[in-house]
Amino acid sequence: MKKTGISSRLKHVFFSSVLLFLLPGCSDRFVLFDPAGPVAHTEYRFIVLSAILVSLVVIPVLGLLIYIVIRYRDRPGNQAPYQPNWTDSKILEVIWWGIPILIVAILGVFTVRDTYALTRPPTNQKPITIQVVSLDWKWMFLYPDSKIATVNYCEIPTGVPVQFVLTADAPMNSFWVPQLGGQMYTMPGMEMYLWLQADRPGVYDGKGANFTGKGFAHMNFQVVAKPKSEFESWVKKVKASAPALTNEKYNQLVKPSIVNRQSYSSYPTSLYQNIVDKNGGKYWHTNHEHH
Amino acid sequence: MFNQLVGYLREADPLIQMSAVAIVFTLIGIVAALTYYRKWGWLWREWITTVDHKKIGIMYLICALLMLFRGGVDALLMRTQLAFPGMNFLDAQHYNEIFTTHGTIMILFVAMPLLFAMMNIVVPLQIGARDVAFPFLNAVSFWLFFFGALLFNLSFVLGGSPDAGWVSYPPLAELSHSPGPGINYYVLSLQISGIGSIATGINFIVTILKMRAPGMTLMRMPLFTWSVLASCIVIIFAFPAFTVALALLGLDRIAGTHFFTMQHGGNPMMYVNLFWIWGHPEVYIAILPVYGIFSEVVSTFSRKTIFGYKSMVISLMLISVIGYFVWVHHFFTMGAGPGVNSFFSVASMAVGIPTGVKVFNWLFTMFRGRIRLTLPMLWTLAFIPCFAIGGATGVMLAAAPGDYQFHNSYVVIAHFHQTLIGGAVFGLLAGMYYWWPKMFGFKLNETLGKWAFWFFNIGFYVCFMPQYALGLMGMTRRVYTYPAETGWGTLNFVSTIGAYLMGIGFLFIVVQVLYSIRYGERDTTGDPWDGRTLEWSLPSPVPHYNFAQIPTVHGRDAWWEMKQQRKEDSLFSTKELKPIHMPNNSALPFFMGLAFFVAGFGLVFNQFMIATVGLIGVVVCMLWRSLEKDTGHWISVDEIKQMEAS
Ligand code: HEM
Ligand SMILES: [Cu+2]
Ligand SMILES: [Cu+2]
Numbered sequence: 017m018k019k020t021g022i023s024s025r026l027k028h029v030f031f032s033s034v035l036l037f038l039l040p041g042c043s044d045r046f047v048l049f050d051p052a053g054p055v056a057h058t059e060y061r062f063i064v065l066s067a068i069l070v071s072l073v074v075i076p077v078l079g080l081l082i083y084i085v086i087r088y089r090d091r092p093g094n095q096a097p098y099q100p101n102w103t104d105s106k107i108l109e110v111i112w113w114g115i116p117i118l119i120v121a122i123l124g125v126f127t128v129r130d131t132y133a134l135t136r137p138p139t140n141q142k143p144i145t146i147q148v149v150s151l152d153w154k155w156m157f158l159y160p161d162s163k164i165a166t167v168n169y170c171e172i173p174t175g176v177p178v179q180f181v182l183t184a185d186a187p188m189n190s191f192w193v194p195q196l197g198g199q200m201y202t203m204p205g206m207e208m209y210l211w212l213q214a215d216r217p218g219v220y221d222g223k224g225a226n227f228t229g230k231g232f233a234h235m236n237f238q239v240v241a242k243p244k245s246e247f248e249s250w251v252k253k254v255k256a257s258a259p260a261l262t263n264e265k266y267n268q269l270v271k272p273s274i275v276n277r278q279s280y281s282s283y284p285t286s287l288y289q290n291i292v293d294k295n296g297g298k299y300w301h302t303n304h305e306h307h
Numbered sequence: 308m309f310n311q312l313v314g315y316l317r318e319a320d321p322l323i324q325m326s327a328v329a330i331v332f333t334l335i336g337i338v339a340a341l342t343y344y345r346k347w348g349w350l351w352r353e354w355i356t357t358v359d360h361k362k363i364g365i366m367y368l369i370c371a372l373l374m375l376f377r378g379g380v381d382a383l384l385m386r387t388q389l390a391f392p393g394m395n396f397l398d399a400q401h402y403n404e405i406f407t408t409h410g411t412i413m414i415l416f417v418a419m420p421l422l423f424a425m426m427n428i429v430v431p432l433q434i435g436a437r438d439v440a441f442p443f444l445n446a447v448s449f450w451l452f453f454f455g456a457l458l459f460n461l462s463f464v465l466g467g468s469p470d471a472g473w474v475s476y477p478p479l480a481e482l483s484h485s486p487g488p489g490i491n492y493y494v495l496s497l498q499i500s501g502i503g504s505i506a507t508g509i510n511f512i513v514t515i516l517k518m519r520a521p522g523m524t525l526m527r528m529p530l531f532t533w534s535v536l537a538s539c540i541v542i543i544f545a546f547p548a549f550t551v552a553l554a555l556l557g558l559d560r561i562a563g564t565h566f567f568t569m570q571h572g573g574n575p576m577m578y579v580n581l582f583w584i585w586g587h588p589e590v591y592i593a594i595l596p597v598y599g600i601f602s603e604v605v606s607t608f609s610r611k612t613i614f615g616y617k618s619m620v621i622s623l624m625l626i627s628v629i630g631y632f633v634w635v636h637h638f639f640t641m642g643a644g645p646g647v648n649s650f651f652s653v654a655s656m657a658v659g660i661p662t663g664v665k666v667f668n669w670l671f672t673m674f675r676g677r678i679r680l681t682l683p684m685l686w687t688l689a690f691i692p693c694f695a696i697g698g699a700t701g702v703m704l705a706a707a708p709g710d711y712q713f714h715n716s717y718v719v720i721a722h723f724h725q726t727l728i729g730g731a732v733f734g735l736l737a738g739m740y741y742w743w744p745k746m747f748g749f750k751l752n753e754t755l756g757k758w759a760f761w762f763f764n765i766g767f768y769v770c771f772m773p774q775y776a777l778g779l780m781g782m783t784r785r786v787y788t789y790p791a792e793t794g795w796g797t798l799n800f801v802s803t804i805g806a807y808l809m810g811i812g813f814l815f816i817v818v819q820v821l822y823s824i825r826y827g828e829r830d831t832t833g834d835p836w837d838g839r840t841l842e843w844s845l846p847s848p849v850p851h852y853n854f855a856q857i858p859t860v861h862g863r864d865a866w867w868e869m870k871q872q873r874k875e876d877s878l879f880s881t882k883e884l885k886p887i888h889m890p891n892n893s894a895l896p897f898f899m900g901l902a903f904f905v906a907g908f909g910l911v912f913n914q915f916m917i918a919t920v921g922l923i924g925v926v927v928c929m930l931w932r933s934l935e936k937d938t939g940h941w942i943s944v945d946e947i948k949q950m951e952a953s
Contacts, residue, residue: 045794047781048712062708070699073663077695080670085688088609090677099675103612112667113618116660123656123706128649130708135645187479188575190640190715194781198711201641203576204478205569208642225715225783227472229479230399233786296569 047194052220052241053213054138055197062130069119134198138213143177146170147288150182150189150202150224152272153231158288164254165261167269167278169238173247174214182208185270185291190226193239199225205296214241234274254279263287308912315466320401327464356892358442359851363449364427365746368739370453371420374412377460379813381409386770386806389799392791402787403470404489408463410473415497416456418593418727421735423452423507425596426535428746429738430511432842432849433529435520435858435865440513442890443932448503448510450900455500458907462492466912469493472785474582475556477567477575482560488911494557495907501550502903508542511535520841522860526620529840529863530613533620534599537627541588541595544631549585552578561910576641583634591630594726595623597734598665601687604737605669607836608684609676612864615668622661629658639707640714648707655705662698666691681836682756686737689764693729697722700775715785718778721771728767736816744835748847749827755819763812770805773798839867850950852887852942887942899928 051057087096137143147158148170157170172178182191184202192199193212200210214220224235242250261269261280266287269275284290289297316327341347354362384405388397397405427445431438439445462468469489471480480490515536519528528536555566556578565571567578606613613619635643635651643651669691678684700722704710713719744750782795789795833846841858842849844866862868906921908914 046776046779048779056712059708059712062706063703063712066703066706066709070702074695074699077666077670078692081688081691084670084673085678088673088676088678090610090679094677097675098610098677100611102675103614103616105615105671108667108671109615109618109664112664113660116663120653120656120660120702123702124653127652127656127706127708128645131649131652132645134708134711187484188476192715192783194712198708199640199714200711201638203641206576206642221781223781223783227403227479227785229470229484230403233399233788296571296573299572 047221050195051197052195052218053197053215055134055212056195058130058133058138059198062126065126066123069123072119073116134211137177137179137211139175139177141176143179143211144173145179145181146172147181148183148191148202149288149291150184150186150191150228150235151270152186152228153224153235154269154273154275155191155222155224155235155237156269158283159251160288162251162255163282163285164251164258165280165283166254167275167280168236169240169277171240171242171247171250172212172214173244174217174241176244177211177213180210180212182210183288183292183295183297185295186272187228188226189224189228189235191222192225193220193222195220196239201226205292205299207292207297214239217242229272231272231274238277255281257281261287308914311912312465316464319464322401323464330464351894352892355897356894358438358446358890358892358896360427360431360439360442360445361746361849361851363445364424364429366449367420367424367427367452368746370456371417371424374416374420374456375813378409378412378417379810381405381412383806383810385409386803388787389789390803391800392789392793392796394788397787399787400470403472403785404463404468406785407469407472407475407493408459411459411469411493411497412456413727414473414589414593415500416452416459418731418735419500419504420452420456421739422538422593422596422731423448423504425531425600425735425738425742426507426511428742429842430514430532430535431518432745432845432853433532433840434515434518434523435841435854435860436514436518437853437857437887438890439510440518441510443893443896444506444510446893446896447899448507450896451503451506451903452500454900454904454907455496455498455503458499458904458911459492459496461908462489462496462911466492474579474586476582477556477559477578478569480556481568483568491557491560491911494553494560495910498550498553498557499900499903499907501546501553504542505546505550508539508546511539512543515539520854520857520860523865526617527860527863527865529599530602530616530619530623531596531599531840534596534602534623537623538592538595541592541627541630545585545588545592548581549589552581552585555581557910561913579638579641580634583637584631587634587637588630590723590727591626593731594734595627597731597738598623600734600738600741601669601690602672603840604683604687604741605672606864607741607838608679608681608687609673610679610837611672611676612839612867613668614671614674615664616863618664619668622664625661626658629654629661633658633705636705636707636710639710652705652707652710656702659698659702659705666695681740682751682753682760683737683741683836685757685760686733686740689760690729690733690737693725693733693767697725697729701726713778715783716778717774717782717784720784721774721778724771724774728771741836742842744830745833745842745845745847745849749823749829750835751823752819752827755815755822759812759815759819761812762815763809766805766808766810766812768805769808770802773802773805777802834866839864841865844869846951852889852947852950855884855887855947855951884944884947886944887947888939889942890939891937893937895928895932899925902928 049060051060145160147160149156154168157166180191182200182202183206184204189202190199191202191210196212196214200208202208218241220239222237222239224232258279258281261283263284316324341350354366357363384397385402388394388402466488469475469492471485471490475490475493478484515532558564559566559568565573567573567575602613602619633651633655635647636655639648704713704719704722740751777795777798780795830847834843845853902921902924905924906918909917909921
């Protein structure tokens with residue numbers, strides 16, 4: 017049979033899109049299926065598992081639906097049995113209460129396991145800490161160990177757990193680097209903790225995921241992961257060549273605007289604590305050990 | 308305030324200016340038409356002052372369809388802006404206002420009134436009652452909804468729409484970040500319509516528990532009535548949380564308090580919790596009655612008693628109870644700790660169990676039945692796969708480790724449209740087609756309805772399936788634009804095409820209604836579908852006292868049994884007719900809504916004089932009602948005979 021060019025083209029598009037769904041690992045665009053570190057990997061494995069488990073209900077439902085509608089349609093001469101008063105079956109009820117309960121139980125066990133696991137450092141390496149402040153509409157990163165600061169990008173060493181400590185000097189946002197792991201809110205006056213780690217070098221897109229007004233769509237940043245030695249020389253370079261972040265500069269930065277990447281060789285020691293305190297953090301210190 | 312409004316309109320974008328002009332012309336047109344055809348008296352007597360549950364239901368339906376149109380236009384504007392990377396159709400501010408009003412309108416001014424429409428029109432008929440328990444309160448609920456919706460929609464042309472998302476989280480929604488009147492509109496209009504919703508919840512619980520016909524025990528109640536009961540229980544437990552959240556946010560904005568600010572010890576996380584303590588149950592408020600509709604439709608059009616009635620009732624009740632303990636799944640990423648997140652994950656997944664059970668029971672109601680593919684049944688059949696997938700992705704979102712990645716991405720958008728459109732909207736359309744002959748006395752044209760059905764359904768999948776993929780590609784929700792390098796362009800374009808297909812589907816429904824008003828098949832029997840429950844024992848449209856004689860019920864599917872045993876005669880025996888007592892019409896609900904509207908409008912602009920006048924109006928209406936002597940009226944046997952004969 018001869019096929020017209022268009023229909024085989026369409027077929028190609030159709031099958032390749034189905035394939036895209038089935039084998040998403042092949043495409044680097046599907047960032048959720050392309051984990052670059054242990055945290056994202058745990059979450060990826062979990063997502064696949066949960067998809068398989070829910071399919072165990074969805075696929076039979078779809079199959080049954082098609083079968084039943086075709087077989088029991090009200091057509092003249094339909095020979096299929098008709099039992100208008102058959103309304104109960106203990107066995108069937110047990111089956112369809114039982115199967116979902118079982119599936120939820122299995123999924124529940126894995127959920128609890130992974131939820132707890134994700135609060136712990138992903139590996140035993142000595143971690144580094146980066147403080148993150150979401151601003152309108154940009155991201156600021158502070159390195160308390162080396163005292164350097166960056167805006168809209170940060171660099172991390174590969175193979176090392178990074179503890180991100182998150183806060184905001186603007187409305188609540190959410191810090192998300194899909195290839196490294198799931199997100200965590202940044203909230204003014206509060207501190208949140210998120211473990212991430214990159215195992216392979218690369219540039220990973222990060223984004224503000226929680227709506228914060230006009231410039232929200234532009235709150236993107238990059239996480240650059242490189243081997244430890246290169247990371248250290250990057251730190252040295254910033255320390256040596258970048259300008260200092262002063263309080264005046266910060267006061268400019270905090271105003272609503274969209275900016276490019278920036279690097280700073282130092283920042284005022286109390287900058288981070290002041291940001292948390294002035295946004296209400298001072299009310300939390302005394303009686304409330306948050307999170 | 309006046310200057311502020313004029314200033315806003317003068318500076319506004321041409322789209323808004325044009326809408327303002329269009330609104331003024333439409334109003335002039337409506338007033339002129341009513342005057343020309345001398346319809347003012349009719350409008351006032353038959354509709355505005357009515358306390359008849361069926362008419363109130365129809366008014367809800369009309370408002371909901373109008374709001375569906377508005378919300379749909381919002382959706383198309385958004386999808387147009389997202390069709391290509393770097394598109395310049397809407398700017399950020401405009402886009403933010405539109406996605407905010409879209410979400411708010413769709414949930415509170417489309418889903419809720421559609422559901423109230425069905426409840427109002429059907430429940431008293433299904434349980435063999437003359438009206439709801441509190442007809443006057445029912446009218447108050449409607450007018451509070453109406454004026455709440457009006458106030459919300461005015462924001463578009465008068466001062467600026469809310470722009471902090473339908474969730475309006477502080478501190479973004481506080482004065483510090485949203486100084487204009489937009490969020491005030493949000494707070495006050497939802498507060499006003501919310502009071503109406505709580506009253507409706509109470510009204511229908513009492514109606515269902517106290518007004519059933521003799522013989523209709525709880526376990527003989529039609530499943531739609533059961534589902535309304537479940538939904539109303541959720542309303543009265545969930546809405547007060549929203550009332551509190553809105554009240555405190557309103558106080559922050561208008562009276563300068565600090566409940567949710569960052570300063571002076573306020574805590575925005577409190578708002579997030581209060582919001583979702585209402586917000587999650589809210590989605591079950593919308594979906595539960597729809598489960599009831601599907602149960603009625605599946606049973607009628609398979610010519611079979613519903614399978615597993617007891618399971619159905621138990622699962623309805625389980626959903627309404629468990630649904631109240633899952634709200635944290637909307638913010639697993641707010642740092643609640645693994646214990647809390649685990650608890651709420653498992654509880655959320657557990658909601659999927661009774662939901663799955665219902666799906667199997669529907670399937671086995673059709674099994675060994677005779678399936679007629681009428682419009683209500685088509686929408687029901689389309690619901691099953693759509694909701695199965697939506698529910699499955701819900702379970703995936705409910706598990707915290709997965710949700711850390713999905714949260715705030717397009718996966719969430721795809722999930723909730725699949726459940727809200729594929730569930731609530733499909734269901735309410737099924738219900739609308741099913742009960743339309745009962746409401747208006749004629750059927751809607753099947754052919755046009757099928758065109759609508761296919762456009763809408765194909766459009767739905769074309770629109771929302773790519774959004775799952777976009778979520779997996781890391782596309783975050785609520786962005787008004789994205790750069791080409793993201794690679795999101797193609798799928799967004801496909802999604803936009805789907806949205807337009809759905810728009811065409813909606814237009815087919817409009818044409819179908821207009822066409823059928825003139826040419827639709829008239830329903831002379833009152834039982835066009837060979838129905839099973841009591842509403843089909845009545846003529847269409849139903850006389851305003853509903854039942855000339857309250858029937859006695861002997862089993863489930865009461866009307867079906869009566870038909871089987873040829874007991875029709877006993878239903879309509881004119882010998883034993885007695886005069887019927889009915890409540891009087893009243894203009895007070897309308898004026899009470901109007902007074903709330905004035906108060907709300909004043910508060911939006913911090914005009915306390917206007918607000919005070921409005922609130923005094925509310926108090927006067929309440930006093931008037933408390934002091935007036937209104938004992939209703941009687942319909943004589945002769946009148947009833949006349950009505951039944953015609
Ligand atoms: C099996 C049942 C369901 C489960 C387990 C479930 C679970 C979830 C979860 C976990 C989220 C939050 C995702 C996130 O923001 O990260 C969510 C969002 C949502 N769901 Fe469901 N869901 C279910 C059914 C429904 C139904 C029946 C509806 C509506 C009729 C619905 C409407 C929504 C809406 C509107 C949102 C988005 C709220 C927002 O962030 O604006 N869901 N669902
Ligand atoms: Cu916090
Ligand atoms: Cu929820």
